[in-house]
Amino acid sequence: MRTLLEVAGLTKRFGGLVAVKDLGFAIREGEILGLIGPNGSGKSTAMKLIMGIERANAGSVRLAGEEIVSWPTHRIARAGIGLVFQHSRPLHRQTVRENIKLALLPDSLLRLVADRAVDEHARLIGERVGLGAVLDRHPATLPFADLRRMELAKAIARDPKVVLVDEPFAGLTLGEVENFSALIRSFREEGKAVLLVDHNVKSVAALVDRVLAMYLGERIAEGPAEVVMRDPTVRRVYLGGAIGTHARDIAPEKTGVPLLHVSDLSVLYGKAQALEQVSLEVHAGEFVSVVGLNGAGKTTLFNAISGLVPYSGRIIWEGTSLAGRTPGAIARDGIVQCPETRELFGDMSVAENLDLGGQHQKPAQRAERLAWLLDLFPILQSRRAQMARTLSGGEQQMLAIARALMMNPRLLILDEPTLGLAPVILEQISRALEVLRQTTPITVLLGEQNVTFALPHADRVYVLEHARIIWQGPASRFAEEAGAGYL
Numbered sequence: 487m488r489t490l491l492e493v494a495g496l497t498k499r500f501g502g503l504v505a506v507k508d509l510g511f512a513i514r515e516g517e518i519l520g521l522i523g524p525n526g527s528g529k530s531t532a533m534k535l536i537m538g539i540e541r542a543n544a545g546s547v548r549l550a551g552e553e554i555v556s557w558p559t560h561r562i563a564r565a566g567i568g569l570v571f572q573h574s575r576p577l578h579r580q581t582v583r584e585n586i587k588l589a590l591l592p593d594s595l596l597r598l599v600a601d602r603a604v605d606e607h608a609r610l611i612g613e614r615v616g617l618g619a620v621l622d623r624h625p626a627t628l629p630f631a632d633l634r635r636m637e638l639a640k641a642i643a644r645d646p647k648v649v650l651v652d653e654p655f656a657g658l659t660l661g662e663v664e665n666f667s668a669l670i671r672s673f674r675e676e677g678k679a680v681l682l683v684d685h686n687v688k689s690v691a692a693l694v695d696r697v698l699a700m701y702l703g704e705r706i707a708e709g710p711a712e713v714v715m716r717d718p719t720v721r722r723v724y725l726g727g728a729i730g731t732h733a734r735d736i737a738p739e740k741t742g743v744p745l746l747h748v749s750d751l752s753v754l755y756g757k758a759q760a761l762e763q764v765s766l767e768v769h770a771g772e773f774v775s776v777v778g779l780n781g782a783g784k785t786t787l788f789n790a791i792s793g794l795v796p797y798s799g800r801i802i803w804e805g806t807s808l809a810g811r812t813p814g815a816i817a818r819d820g821i822v823q824c825p826e827t828r829e830l831f832g833d834m835s836v837a838e839n840l841d842l843g844g845q846h847q848k849p850a851q852r853a854e855r856l857a858w859l860l861d862l863f864p865i866l867q868s869r870r871a872q873m874a875r876t877l878s879g880g881e882q883q884m885l886a887i888a889r890a891l892m893m894n895p896r897l898l899i900l901d902e903p904t905l906g907l908a909p910v911i912l913e914q915i916s917r918a919l920e921v922l923r924q925t926t927p928i929t930v931l932l933g934e935q936n937v938t939f940a941l942p943h944a945d946r947v948y949v950l951e952h953a954r955i956i957w958q959g960p961a962s963r964f965a966e967e968a969g970a971g972y973l
C-alpha cells in the first residue's frame with residue numbers, strides 16, 4: 487500500500503512553548519492512525535500544521551510524496567486533505583446543504599444558488615453522513631451530533647485522500663459513536679488515509695490500525711492499540727487508573743427542606759417543549775446527577791435554575807422562590823453553573839478568567855482557593871498568561887470548571903464537565919469531586935451522559951429523557967432499573 491501522508495521533524499513553537507516537537511509518522515492508503523495524548527499535548531496543533539492552518543517552525547509534510555508544508559490551506563485542501571475540526575463552526579445563516587456546498591466550492595459563494603449539480607452533490611454527501619432529513623434546516627436548530635456530522639460532511643466534501651478527524655466522538659452517545667465509527671471505517675475501505683484524535687479510548691482502539699501517543703508535543707509510543715494502551719508511560723500520563731465504580735454507601739434518607747426544590751418545571755422554545763413538568767430536589771451536601779442524552783433537556787434545566795431562560799413552575803432555593811431574580815443575583819446567592827459551552831473570556835488570560843471568578847472574595851480566601859485549583863489542574867498553572875481562546879479543547883474545559891469553583895459556589899452545577907477531557911484528567915476531576923464531598927459543604931448537581939463518570943459521584947440520580955424525568959433513585963439501583971441504553 488502506498489504511503490499517502492508522511493510527516494517528519496514537525497515542530498511548532500508558540501512563544502516559549504513547544505506545542506509540537508520533532509513529530510514524525512506515516513499513514514498508508516486505507517490505514518487509520520489513532521493519535522492520543524493528554525489535553526494540550528499538541529494533537530490539534532499537529533493537525534492544523536498538516537492542514538496549513540498553523541505554520542510549522544520546522545519539518546516536512548508530504549502528501550503522496552509531494553512536499554506541502556509551506557502551502558496555503560486552500561491549496562492543501564485542493565490537493566486532497568480534509569480536516570474535521572474539534573469544534574463545530576457552521577455558518578448560521580446558511581442551511582446544512584449550503585454549508586456543505588460552500589465546502590465544495592469554497593471560492594464561489596455566488597454560485598450557491600445557481601448550480602444544480604453542486605446541489606445534488608451536496609445532497610449525496612449530506613445523506614452519506616446521515617443528514618439527509620435535515621438538509622434544509624439551519625445549524626442552530628440541529629442536535630449536537632448533527633453539527634458534528636456537518637463538520638464531517640464539509641471535510642469530506644471534496645473527496646480528500648487524507649482525512650484528519652479531531653475528536654469526532656466527544657459529546658456523542660454510544661449509538662452515535664457507532665455510526666461515526668462506521669463512517670470512518672468506510673473511509674478506510676475507500677483507500678483514504680485517516681488520522682483520528684479522540685479521548686474515547688475504547689472507540690479509538692476498536693477503529694484504528696495503529697496508535698501514536700503524544701505527550702508535551704512529542705511521540706512517546708507507537709504501535710498496535712493493545713500494545714500502546716499497555717505502555718507504562720502512556721498509562722501514567724494519559725490513561726491513569728480506572729475511575730472506581732464501587733457502589734456508594736447508601737445515603738441517609740434526606741428529610742426537611744431541600745436546598746433546591748424544582749417542581750413542575752416546564753420550558754417551551756417556540757413550539758418545542760424542552761422541559762415538561764420536571765420536579766427534582768437537591769438537599770444540602772448531596773451530589774445529584776441528572777443523566778440524559780444530548781437534547782434531553784439537561785442544559786435547559788440548568789439554565790432555568792440559573793435564571794437564564796423563562797419557565798413555568800417553581801424553583802425554590804432555600805425556601806425562597808427564584809422567580810424574577812436575575813442570573814447575577816442567583817449566582818451571588820451561591821448557585822454557580824459551569825456551562826457546557828464554557829463561556830470563557832477568550833481574549834483574557836487564564837489568570838484573568840480565574841480572577842473574575844474570585845472577585846467577590848477576600849484576598850486570603852481567594853489565594854487559597856486559587857492554589858487549590860492550580861494544584862487540581864496543574865496545566866492551568868503553566869498556561870496562566872495565555873489567552874483563553876488559544877487553549878486546547880480540554881484546557882478550556884478545565885478552566886471553565888476551575889472558574890466555577892473559584893466563585894465559591896454553595897450549589898455547583900456542572901453541565902457535561904467530561905467533554906473532551908483525557909482519561910487521566912477525568913480521574914483527577916473524579917478525585918477532586920470526592921475531595922469536595924469529603925472536605926467541603928458544597929452541593930453538586932451534575933449533568934452527564936457519561937454515566938460511568940456520573941454514577942460513582944451520585945447519591946441520587948435522575949434520568950431525563952425527551953424533556954421528562956423518567957426515572958429517579960439511588961445510584962446503586964441505576965444499572966438494574968435504568969441502565970439499558972446507557973451502560
Ligand SMILES: Nc1ncnc2c1ncn2[C@@H]1O[C@H](COP(=O)(O)OP(=O)(O)OP(=O)(O)O)[C@@H](O)[C@H]1O
Nearest residue numbers: 500505525526527528529530531876877878879880
Ligand atoms: N495560538 C496559541 N498560542 C499559544 N499557545 C497555544 C496556541 N495554540 C495552542 N497552544 C498551546 O499548545 C498546546 C497544544 O495544544 P493543542 O490544541 O494542540 O492540544 P491537544 O492535544 O489538541 O489537546 P486537547 O486534547 O485538550 O484538545 C496547548 O498547551 C495549547 O495551550
Ligand SMILES: [Mg+2]
Nearest residue numbers: 530572878879
Ligand atoms: Mg485538541
